[in-house]
Amino acid sequence: MKAIPDILKEIRPEFDFAASNDFFSDGMLDSFDLMTLVSTLDKTFGISIQGTDILPENFQNIVAIESLLRRSGAKL
C-alpha cells in the first residue's frame, strides 16, 4: 500500500511534504488538489471519506491526514 507522503508526491511532485506543517498555507495544495487527494486516499485505503470531512484542516499535514483516515475506517 502506498504511503501518504508518496500519494502527496504523486499529486505535487515539486514539493517536500514531510517538511511542511500546513500544506495549504505553504501553497503546496489547493482546493482542487484536495479532491484528487481524497479520491486517491479512498481508492488506496478502500474507504469513502465523508464529504463533510473534506475540509482543509483535515488535510493540512500528514498527522491530520492519518487521523482522518483512522476516523474514516482505514487500517494504517
Place this chain on the structure above:
Amino acid sequence: MKFTFRGKKISGVLTVVPANEKLFIEEMRNFNFPEGRSLKLAEVMGYKKRRQVTGNVCVSDLAVFGLKSLFDRGLLKPEEIDALLVFSICPDHFVPSTSNIIQGKLGLRHDAVCLDINQACAGFVIGLIQAFMLLDQPAFRKVVLVNGDVLSRRASPKDRNIFPLIGDAATITVLERDPADETIHAEVRMDGSRSDALLVPAGGFRQPSCAETAIMKDAGDNNFRADDHLRMDGTAIFNFVQLEVPPLIDSVLGAAGLTTDQIDYFLFHQPNRFMLQKLADKLKIPHARVPMNVVENFGNSGGASIPTAISFNLADQAKNGRFRACLAGFGGGLAWAAMQLGIGPLEFCEIIDFP
C-alpha cells in the same frame, strides 16, 4: 418552505445542446497547470467533453429551436401554452424578459403568462414548483418550463476551476394536470448570506461592465479571470452541498413517508462526478441509482442539468414506463431544493443538437 401538489405531472422533457463539442484534453493546454495534474483532476471530476455555444447564441435561441422542433413534430401546440417560465442566469437582455422574446418569436398567445426567474442550479426544481403552483389555478392547463444557460460566455478560458466544467444547454419541460392525482412533495431552502460563493462580480448595475472589468487578473491560484467572469469558491460550495442537501432530502422523503430504498433514481444537479459520488455515499445510496455522467458528456449546464440527466440516461424508461424520482438542485444564491415525484410515461424525452 414545504410544498405539496396533487394531480400534476411532467409530460415531456426535451434537452437542446449546442452541436459544438469541446474536449478537455485539447483545452487543458490553455490552463496554467502541468498537464499531468490537470489529467488527474479530470479523472476525479469527470472533465471529458462539453457543449459550448458559438458566437452570440443566447438562451432564447436554444429554447426557440427546441420549441419549434416540438411544434413541427406535433408534440406540442403553440396555442396550448398557458404559461412560459424561463429559469436562467443568462438573460438575452436586462429588458425585455427572455420569456417575452421567446413568446414573440413563436407567436404564443397574448394571454399566456411569461415570466423570467433568476435561478441557477436549483432552477429546475424551483421551476417545477412554480409551474405546479400555476397549474393549481383553474385557467392553467399546460405550462412550459425552460431552464437554460450559456454560461461559457461568462467563464474565463484561463480558469481551470470553472471553464472545463461549464456546458451550455436549454431544456424544455412540459407540465400539466394529471388525472392520477398522485401527491408530489417538495421543499426549498435558501441562504443569501453565502451569496458570494458563486458570483459574477461585474455586468449588473452594482458594477457595470467596462474596459477595466474585462481585464484578466491573476486569481492567485494559477487561474486568471476578469470581474466579468463567473467565480466560485469551490470549497464553500462543496461543503454547502455535503452539509445542506442530505437533510433536505431526508425532510422531503420523510414528508412523503418514503425511504431512500423506495426511490428508483436520485436525479441531482450535475456539478461534477466527485461531488455527486460523495453526496451518494453520504446518503448511503448505490451509485447506480444516481446518474452522474452529465458533466463528462455535456458539461454542467446549471438548471438544465437535471432534465439533461433524465433525457440522457432514462429516456426509454421515462417514455415507456414510470419511475419514482427524488430530484435535488443546489447552487447559486445559495439555494437548494428537492422534490419527490413519479416520472413517466412521457410523451417525449430526448436530446437534440442546436446547429
